[in-house]
Amino acid sequence: MDKQTISRDGTPIAYERSGDGPAVILVSGAMSTGATVAPLAGPLSDRCTVLAYDRRGRGASGDTAPYAVDREIEDLAALIDAAGGEAALYGVSSGGALALRAAASGLPVRQVAVYEVPYALDDTSARERAEYTESLTAALRDGRRGDAVELFLSLTGLAPALIQGARQSPMWAEMETIAPTLAYDDQVMSDGRVPHGLLASVTCPVLALAGGASEEWMRQSARAVAEAVPQGTYRVLTDQNHMVEPAVLAPVLAEFFAG
Structure with missing residues (x-):
């Protein structure tokens, strides 16, 4: 990240600008940094000015206690100022929930696109989210960062054997470094349910995307987002899952943002 803006509470937020x-503005999800969404910047920069940033507590950005979702919305406000006073937002997974919250807050957001925000659609999923929140809070309070990462990977549906394999990989240390930000994404997701009241206040156009190869509940969640906002469009990307390919996603985003 070669540029920096300062959020309202004094936290430096690092970003890269292209195009x-x-x-x-590209908003990453849990356990990720601006580098995770940066592959979209190249194909989008032909038609858009793209800002990929490290959310607070990650990468080259700072962090200031205590955390609140409003601080992350202020981070986006600072980035929008740096972009010229108005911007569209693309958010993936829980980053999509943050993008929608930012749009609902009244920031000068032109459009929002989100990919597979993991909102719960039934009581069982909501209970699983509540149990995750309780266990995650305890793990981070006790300094058990590895356990926190494992809880998150389990929530995403990763098999126990694959999680144990990941613990032995070189990337595990980096995952533990940003493990405290799992609590940030958990707060962004609130109780995990589709926030119908909040979404009803998002007045800009919203494109809710999901992958055709993802689980059905992911597509149902994306459809629920599109139906809850006043100007929503739902679209499925054929053969894609939660790890959507930039080459497939970028043309769809470019058409939405610049078209």
């Missing part, structure tokens, strides 16, 4: 055209 020319309408501004688009």
Whole structure:
């Protein structure tokens, strides 16, 4: 990240800027940094000015206690200022929930696109989210960062054997480094249910995307987002799962943001 803006509470937020055209800010999800969404910047920069940033507590950005979702919305406000005073937002997974919250807050957001925000659609999923929140809070309070990462990977449905394999991989240390930010994404997701009241206040156009190869509940959740906002569109990307391929996603986003 070669640029920096300062959020309202004094936290430095690192970002990279590329391209020319309408501004688009890329918002990463849990256990990820700006580098995770940066592969979208290249294909989008032909038609848009793209800002990929490290959310607070990650990568080259700072962190200031105590955390609140409002602080992350202020981070986006600072980035929008740096982009020229108005921007579209693209958020993946829980980053999509943050993008929608930012749009609902009244920031000058032109459009929002989200990919597979993991909102719960039934009581069982909501209970699982509540149990995750309780266990995650305890693990981070006790300094058990590895356990916190394992809880998150289990929540995503990763098999226990694969999680144990990941613990032995070189990337595990980096995952433990940003493990405290799992609590941030958990707060962004609130109780995990589709926030119908909040979404009803998002007045800009919203594109809710899901992968055709993802689990059915992911597509149902994306459809629920599109139906809950006043100007929503739902679209499925054929053969894609939660790890959507930038080459497939970028043209869809470019058409939405610049078209």
